[in-house]
Amino acid sequence: MDLLADSREVIRNDGVLLLQQLTKSNAAIQKIVAFENAFERLLDIITEEGNSDGGIVVEDCLLLLQNLLKNNNSNQNFFKEGSYIQRMKPWFEVGDDNCGWSAQKVTNLHLMLQLVRVLVSPTNPPGATSSCQKAMFHCGLLQQLCTILMATGVPTINTVSEVIRGCQTNQDYFASVNAPSNPPRPAIVVLLMSMVNERQPFVLRCAVLYCFQCFLYKNQKGQGEIVSTLLPSTIDATGNSVSAGQLLCGGLFSTDSLSNWCAAVALAHALQENATLKEQLLRVQLATSIGNPPVSLLQQCTNILSQGSKVQTRVGLLMLLCTWLSNCSIAVTHFLHNPANVPFLTGQIAENLGEEEQLVQGLCALLLGISIYYNDNSLENYRKEKLKQLIEKRIGRENFIEKLGFISKHELYSRAAQKPQPSFSSPDHMMFDHEFTKLVKELEGVISKAIYKSSEEDKKEEEVKKTLEQHDNIVTHYKKVIREQDQELEELKQRVNTLTSQNEQLRATVTQQVSQIQQHKDQYNLLKVQLGKDSQHHNSHGDTFQMNGIQTEVSKLKEELEEWKKKHELLQGQLKEKDSVIEKLVSTVSAELDPAANSWFQFFLCFPKELEMLRSQIQLQSAEISKLQMENQKLQVIVRVNKLFLLSMGTKSSRVAFLQLSNEVKALSEEKESLKQHLDSSSSTVAILQDEKSKLQREVAESKKEQDDLLVLLADQDQKISALKIKLKDLGVPVEDEDDTESGDQGDEDEDGDEEDQD
Structure with missing residues (x-):
């Protein structure tokens, strides 16, 4: 590797x-x-x-x-x-x-x-x-x-x-697939032309036959299309195009035996395991010659068979008839309805012919056996029992079974049974089809048993067969119903999907239209309120009145903004005063704390109240600003509506004036935004003051705690001193109070000196 x-x-x-x-x-x-x-x-x-x-x-x-x-x-x-x-x-x-x-x-x-x-x-x-x-x-x-x-x-x-x-x-x-011909034709039709043309090479004709067989293998749709080209209702009336069915019929009845055999086998594959098409093919009528009535395809096949044509042609026709009649009682009835068919078959089987004719005898025996096994006894003269008696008298049961066995014993039969592709060394060896060998293997045993069965056994078997047929019919019916229901269900699913998508699209459209209608309603109501009862008569006087109203509202807005400016300046002054108070407070905090600073502590306790007052004033100012902002928004809505109205109905001068007023309103809005930013900075200053207040509160609490600790220590020291004084007194040592000590410090010092001298 x-x-x-x-x-x-x-x-x-x-x-x-x-x-x-x-x-x-x-x-x-x-x-x-x-x-x-x-x-x-x-x-x-x-x-x-x-x-x-x-x-x-x-x-x-x-x-x-x-x-x-x-x-x-x-x-x-x-x-x-x-x-x-x-x-x-x-x-x-x-x-x-x-x-x-x-x-x-x-x-x-x-x-x-x-x-x-x-x-x-x-x-x-x-x-x-x-x-x-x-x-x-x-x-x-x-x-x-x-x-x-x-x-x-x-x-x-x-x-x-x-x-x-x-x-x-x-x-x-x-x-x-279409062949590259002029005019274009289906590739199947072009290939069949080669198959039924005796001038084409033998290997090519075999290859086309195999291709046609593979096309029809387990393909009921393709089988139906081929058979439909033979039915009277679908044949092209103009005759301009050649169909596959016409080519097969032409090859079936041509003078070339190989074409006869290939066409018969191809047509047999079109009927393989398809009882419906076998019944439909009985409707095919052929015009034999001018002045003579048309005959059925089945009758024409038996007529050619009885004329004693070549062995290859008869073998092909017998294989087609056996495939056609098997498992189709109606086709058997049509075959037996011709009084010449049964005598021909019995005569072929009963004669002692040469070795070449033994294969034809075996196929005739198979065809007669199929006519017995699939006979529904609808014809009185050709009931099952009568046909068996005819075989017993004219041929003999043993002789019939022996002739039937000629098929499976033939060398060409064994060769054809090996693989589906027809492979023959020469046209003379082209006798059996692979699918037909399966049919022979299936029917040989049951026909042999059917020949030896009595009438009572036939009746029992007939009853069982009818029961099975009824069961099969019921199953077939339900299969058909289920298949139709599946198709209907699939169609309904597709319709549901389509309707669902359409419904979603319609809902989206309705929602969009509702929103548009609501917008139109809002615009209409605003115009109605703004224009008043005289909105029906739009002229230059109405435009002037509308402009005057807008100017009045703009002037009011200017006045309100001026008042707001004054209030804001006042607020800034108050904030400056509070800043100075805070600075004094910070300087006081930095000084040394002592227990006697009660006045400062009381002032500090009063500071949060002032801070709360300041915060309430700021909140009032914020509420006033919000109120002004809402009024400004309403005014902007009115201005936009009036702008739409004026642009659609007003004159050029009124539109210019309105645009100027809009610019003024825009400038006022920008000024309002700057004031709002100042207010935000004031709010941040208040937050800083609140943080400093909380810091001072924490420092005061800490100093108070330290003072409490000192007081506790002083109280403990006083208790210890008192206890020591009591012990000294108990020992006889004279102890003086603090007041006495302060008044007589000098006397004590003298006494102490004398005591030292004594010591």
Whole structure:
């Protein structure tokens, strides 16, 4: 793995060749190489070498990728989850002109197509194939393949076939693809033209048949579109365009046996597991020749069958009839209604023909067995019991079972049962279809049992079958009801979402309109109040009156503002006086505190009252300013309304005068704002004073506490002195009071001197 990242191309290329040999038929090594980032490195090498334009190195890398992915589900899942499918899209950007392609480019492109088929092979697990198909659609790989579908031929057709097989999304996209023709036609129609054209190569016709089968596989919508092109009500009356149904009918009744077989198998796939379309196809009428009445498609098939055409043609028609009649009692009734059909079948089965005819005999026995097993006994002459008696008399039960077994024992049957893609070495070997082999395997056993059952067992089985059919019908009915209810529910959900969004939009519109109406009402009321009863007659005198009113209000506002200025100046003077008082108070606080400063303490206690008075005055001033501000706002509203009125109704001179007054009002508003800022500064000064007051209060409280402590200490000292005096007296020492001590200090000193001498 390290060799893949080597900078030397020779070493890298030899590493690719070595890994090719190591990964052949070895799942363990394949997983190791894949999880060692081989996909990333190999895709990088392919891109570096030029994708499909690269040389032999690209081919070697593609072969190694095939070894890693083929029949290895874990590596395929890792490749898909690693988003490597998206990196395959540039491989097929090659254009439509393939004339100048080299042999190496063709080889590279074919290997790239094979790599795509490895990821979507029908032999892979259904879930893995489906996820890869969806990834190819979403990344645009399918679209890219459809653009080169006509230019690159068989390999691309087979690749597209398996990319769309069983995937409804991819099948719907393929149905919408148009071929690059003039006039543009659906790609399906153009491909069917090649299939029923005997001049086209055999491999191309087989590839187109496989593509058509994959398009119809588990695609009831596509089946209905094909069958609808055959119904009388939908056939193009002008005949300008050729439909798929017309091409299939033309191939079914042409002189080319291979076209007969391909058209019969393609039409059988349009009816596969779809009882409704089987009943609708009974309505198809064909014009055989001029002057003769039209015959049904079913009758025409049996007519050609009885004419003894080639074996390949008869095998194709018998497979179509068996598919058509199986699980469709109405189609069986129509088939038995033709009196020539049952004798023809019994005659074919009873004869001892050659080895080539044994396959036709087996298919005739299968068709007759289907006519018995799915018979609803609506025709008296061809009831189940009578058909069994006819087989017993004309053929014999053992002989009938033996002829029925010729089908599954045939070599071509076993080869067709292996894989869905038709692969035949020559047109002569083109006998069985893969889906038809599943039908034979399903019906061979039940038909053999039905031949040996008695009438009573048939009745019991018929009752059980009716019960099951009733049950199936009930289930189908309820499924249909549930499906319809789901569709209705989905439609109602969409309608609810739409109505909800519309309701929200309408609510928003109504809210907006209500607000606009309210604004208009407010403007109308203001105009009505301002203009008075004479607002209906708008003239020059009314404009003059309106201007006079505005001037009066402006002058009033000026007077009020002048009064406010005076009050503010008075307030500033009071604040200055208080500032001087505070300064004196601070100087007093800085002086030494003593217990005798009671007068200062009383003054300090009176200071908060003065501060509160000052605050109340400021609050009154603030209330007056707020009142003036509200009046100013009202006046501004009146001015705006009058401005709207004057601008809409007044003259040019009145508008100029009004604008001048508006400028004056604006100047007054600015002056008011400056006064408000002064008031805010005054409020901040008051806050500072309050902080200083609280500081002084704290200092006074602290000094008072210290004085109280000193008083307590003095009281304790007095008590100690008194106790000592009492002890001295008890000892006989004469103790004098403080007053005596002060008056006779000299006498005491003499006595003390005598005592010292005595000592």
